Amino acid sequence: MRYLPHTSEDIDLMLQAVEADHLDDLFSTIPDDCLSKDDLALPEALTEWELDSHMAALSDAMAVSPDYKIFMGAGSYEHYIPASVSYLLGRSEFVTSYTPYQPEVSQGTLQAIYEYQTLAARLLGMEVATASHYDGATALAESLLMAVRISKKRKVAVSSLIHPFYRKVVRTYFEPTGYEVIELPYLKNGFTDLAGLDELNDLAAVAVQSPNFFGCIENLKKIGEKIHNKDALFITCFTEALSYGLLKNPGSQDADIVCGEGQSLGIPRSFGGPALGMLAGRKKHMRSLPGRLVGKTKDLDGKRGFVLTLATREQHIRREKATSNICTNNSLCALAAAIYMASVGGTGIKKLAQLNHDKAEYLKQELKKAGFTISFESPTFNEFVVEFPAGFDSVYDCLLNKKIVAGLPLAEYYPELVNHYLLCVTETMSKNDMDSFVSEVKS
Amino acid sequence: MKENVGATGLILNEPLLWEKGRKGRCGFSLPRRDVESFPIDNELAGEGPDFPDLSEVDVVRHYTRLSQWNFGVDTGMYPLGSCTMKYSPKTNEKQAGLSGFTGAHPLLPSDLSQGTLRMMFELEQYLAEITGMDAVTLQPAAGAHGELTGMLTIHAYHKNRGAQRSKILVPDTAHGTNPATATLCNYRSIQVKSNEQGILSTESVADVMDEETAGIMLTNPNTLGLFEDNTKEIAEIIHSKGGLVYCDGANLNAVMGIVKMGEIGVDVMHLNLHKTFSTPHGGGGPGSGPVCVKKHLEPFLPVPRIVEEKGNYSLSDNYPESIGKVQAFHGNVGVMIKAYSYIRSMGPKDLKMASRLAVLNANYIKESLKGTLHLAYDRPCMHECVFSDDKQKDDHVTTLDMAKRLMDYGFHPPTVYFPLVVHGAIMVEPTETESKEDIDKFIEAFKSIADEAKEAPDLLHNAPGKCKVRRLDEVSAARKPCLTG
Incomplete structure (x- = not known):
């Protein structure tokens, strides 16, 4: 194993120094009835290259942008990272x-x-x-x-x-x-x-x-x-x-x-x-x-x-x-x-924050134009709640198949808000993404 | 002084971030504006934070220089006792950086998150197997957070039985987090003295255990690096009075594949993925502190839990007796991926070998240095050994002096002045990833420092001399705190 540097010669010399005959002797002070009798039932070791393909397969089984358009924030936001x-x-x-x-x-x-x-x-x-x-x-x-x-x-x-x-x-x-x-x-x-x-x-x-x-x-x-x-x-x-x-x-x-x-x-x-x-x-x-x-x-x-x-x-x-x-x-x-914060800087963070606000505002306005109700009239930053028509949950599932996540359904957290969805738009979402989102939810 | 690992080289001074830069610079590629601007109400708009404006080059040089003032495991031996500073494999970093993992939103439907959920489910199973426990939560963000979660399950267990208790037993060798955690759970800590062999005796536990006591917080192997031989008997005493045994698993690195805590009476334990399972310590986090429990505590674990049905993984909140949530989402998943990769890379045989070699390395240091430093408990140790500055008393040299001098020799100092039961403690945990040559150099360094203590003690009093700064005034830092610039 490449993380364990000991050669068998090293082990022998070190065992001699501690006056033990075998590695197991190091644990001889542990009462016998505390020692585990069986080997660990874990999968056998993978090579570095086997691990690469195993992990790549797991990673590939995740829905992430840009493949998916995820209009969901709710405490976890997509922002560009330099x-x-x-x-x-x-x-x-x-x-x-x-x-x-x-x-x-x-x-x-x-x-x-x-x-x-x-x-x-x-x-x-x-x-x-x-x-x-x-x-x-x-x-x-x-x-x-x-x-x-x-x-x-x-x-x-x-x-x-x-x-x-x-x-x-x-x-x-x-x-x-x-x-x-x-x-x-x-x-x-x-x-x-x-x-x-x-x-x-x-x-x-x-x-x-x-x-x-x-x-x-x-x-x-x-x-x-x-x-x-x-x-x-x-x-x-x-x-x-x-x-x-x-x-x-x-x-x-x-x-x-x-x-x-x-x-x-x-x-x-x-x-x-x-x-x-x-x-x-x-x-x-x-x-x-x-x-x-x-x-x-x-x-x-x-x-x-x-x-x-x-x-x-x-x-x-x-x-x-x-x-x-x-x-x-x-x-x-x-x-x-x-x-x-150092990279974006004082000048940059204002522009970036404004852009987040403006993109979310754009989607809000477009959804309004398309006839949907914005649930709360108060000003927002990059997230807002929209009320979709009753039965939107089936549309939501269809959109998932089209790799669009239409926000977070709020009813699970606020039972009175059936058909209300919390949407999020950050700087990573383009006008095109938003336009096609609006046309998808309309249809 | 003969040539040692520690040398001086050119490092560069670097001002504070806000002492650099020019107004109008930006180290960030601002995304294209493809929508119109919607000005925000003046009432709401702020001035924006007073950050410096820096170019990308400014930022890169700044942090590159800062990094060079740090000592990490990749720099050299870092035998910080009780912290298990083993090598952090690079492939683990690569796996955690895969875009499917880093880009994942935590609230997507389970069908869209199968890769991460499967990884988490399997990791829970591996940890259950390694500890001999029945169920695992990965939600706690760190060891102390795992401790809190574990103790909250004990609190919930007693409450659920309609008989809450008021006290908890904590050995005098325990980490400071143990009593602090007990307080958060509204339990009063009752200190139990360790015996002359450095472990708990059954009698001392039996003397204080009663039906007002919720259980015991046991660190095994303990912070003296010793196996608590009487764990099974202690557990029987605790259980006979209706209490539960909590095991602080910070030192699991000594006993993987050798002892399963679930088989010797432990009801609940936490692990530190950043110790035993090789994930990097990150300058103090993020870590991960999974909690493993026996069947009778499973209903109390935090939600959501990961459930598997026919190869399909999902998250379930349907555990009415759960203590609730301890983190907003699912824990430090990025850290879990690294621990998972480590377990898969090591396999069962090398995990056990890691523990054996960790113990061999510690015993080798103990035997090699016990003529130089006072050994607090002269008996076979587990993954770490504890010395003190007792032999250097007449030289008027302290543990701190020797620790600082070790830096000049190119080693990170061991943990010092802990555990509290050893006056002037020097707690050395080499871990299994140190080679015999490097350990020999460390031993030589300590011997040479002990010689210097006799011949030229001021070398130690003035140490370190080769670092970015000399000893720092911690007293005035605390007396007149300056926490921001």
């Missing part, structure tokens, strides 16, 4: 290192993550950002737990227009804690209904997603005022990070904690993971943040350098009193996002 991003991300000094416990031999990872934290904070308009989390959903769960820690209150409210899967993850995280999670309904215009807030007291935080799951851009400023009047922390959440190339960032709308998914920033969809949980906050809450943080410092000669910092929040020091059980970030995904 070759330079993938290429740099493959540098094995980044790929094969670990959490930078030893900063002197990890300055590459550390500076890159410090830069990621900075770009993430600038994108979201916040003062500090963590070194990243598993995904948007766990970042939201951690944000809500953080709010509970800060406020010492035991109740949180979340908008029902937060991604349904994110809310499920929050439920899972909150189940053993005894803290209460309340869901806020939505209005006919596709916005979160905050009227119920008046009845609620002792809220640690209220979380709202924008653009929300229906694609609508919430009025965060107004929402924030309302939440702050209740003396609760204002958490905003997002699934489409690129939208802040165009929209007002949540920090400028007075969010206390911002969290969400950064997959759009140079990370392939990969069936949903790995992804990039982003989490940003205010300086005053810095010591309550979950997860890794990189800070700037100096070496013995006064030279700039970077280290993992504020470790006294973390599990390896605080053990059962830690702010979270997290011990790593999704470092390579954060690196991808940093390289992507």
Whole structure:
């Protein structure tokens, strides 16, 4: 096996050194009744070349663009990824290192993550950002737990227009804690209904997603005022990070904690993971943040350098009193996002975000012209909900055969929204693609 | 000093991203605009983020230079204890990069996702076979996340029986994640002391186990690199009081094909695909932390589960007792592909051989260095061995000094100051992918450092001297944190 460098001579010499006769003797201290009696029942080893064809066959059994036209986002977005991003991300000094416990031999990872934290904070308009989390959903769960820690209150409210899967993850995280999670309904215009807030007291935080799951851009400023009047922390959440190339960032709308998914920033969809949980906050809450943080410092000669910092929040020091059980970030995904943000740049991201908006708007207008109803009138970024006529599900299946995915059917997540579909258009979709989509759904 | 692996070479300084670039540059090929512009309402429009504008060349040089300041497994030996820094095969990266895998949307109908679903289903089966467990979820994103998922299944199990418990047993050798995870599950950690042999005795467990205790979180092999010989008996004690045994499988690399945790009383365990199954650590992630359970915990696993019928794979949410979701989608699929490729490339014989050689390498280091460094527990070890700086006390040299000096010799330092039960711990895990020659060089380096500790201790106090930076001021970094530029 090419990954195992030992020759039989090496093995003999090493066994001699440890005073053992056979490799099995190394396990002689394990009680006999703990040893497994049978060989592992696994498929026999493949050569590198056999593996190539086996994996190619699996990969070929997947529906992906450009073969398929997939008008589906819902938390996983198709964006172009420059070759330079993938290429740099493959540098094995980044790929094969670990959490930078030893900063002197990890300055590459550390500076890159410090830069990621900075770009993430600038994108979201916040003062500090963590070194990243598993995904948007766990970042939201951690944000809500953080709010509970800060406020010492035991109740949180979340908008029902937060991604349904994110809310499920929050439920899972909150189940053993005894803290209460309340869901806020939505209005006919596709916005979160905050009227119920008046009845609620002792809220640690209220979380709202924008653009929300229906694609609508919430009025965060107004929402924030309302939440702050209740003396609760204002958490905003997002699934489409690129939208802040165009929209007002949540920090400028007075969010206390911002969290969400950064997959759009140079990370392939990969069936949903790995992804990039982003989490940003205010300086005053810095010591309550979950997860890794990189800070700037100096070496013995006064030279700039970077280290993992504020470790006294973390599990390896605080053990059962830690702010979270997290011990790593999704470092390579954060690196991808940093390289992507650096490549697109301040000028580029505005244009790219505008293009996403305009393409989605084009499809929206064309569908309207074709007589379909846009379910919610509120402004959107690159996703929106359309109501197709009753019985559209059979058309949906026909379109699948024609390699078109006509968005996400919403009824599974919002039973009242039968025949409503969440559509997504990014810069990867051409006008031609959209025109033929409209003519297909019309027919 | 005789010539060693560590040398100096030209590396380049590089400013921070925003100290570079010129307004108006762009390193991205903007897609063609083929639709008209629809201006957005002024109320909604922001100014756009304050990112630097860089050319593609600016970006490529920046990150190439940064990468050269890093030490990875591909650079050299990285014996970070408890982290299993084995070689990450390149073909695995290639497979994970196939366009059918990278381009896949997680919410497409199952019929359009058969390749990935089959890979995931088979990986679950392989992991069940390797651990001797009955069912597997691949959803957790990392080891600590797997721990949380595993402990949530225990929490759900007790709740489902209508008798929730309040405590959990955690050995004093445990990773810090164990007690932190227990807290997230609202269990109070009760520390159990390891004995003079570095393992848990049945008596110490029997003394504290009661019917208010949900179970035990056992790391096996433990963080001292020792097999928990009494696992079976401990499991019997825990089970007799209605508790469950959680196994932290971070150290599975020692026992593949040798011990199946499912056969010795473990009810639930997590694995780290980025440790045992060779997927790269990525500077701290993404990893993957599958959870394997016995039949009685299967109903509680996260949804969706992958089900197979006549060669057709689909996702099912139909598990009413499930703890729900722990990640938005299906876990770190890109990582799973690499672990799957590894298992298929190794096959059953070489997986077992990997464990045997990992243990051989660790014992070889233990025997070769025990005259130089104090060995905390002088008995055969598994995949790692734990020394301390006890012998260097009189030289006024610490574990940290020796770790930093190792960098000058061209090695990544071992894990230091963990486990906590060994004062000044030096935890060495070579893994099976290090050759005898490289290990011999590592041993020589450590011996030479111990000599320097006696003859020229300042070489150690001032180490490292060959890295991009010298020792960094971590105290002021934490006192006056600067987290953004």
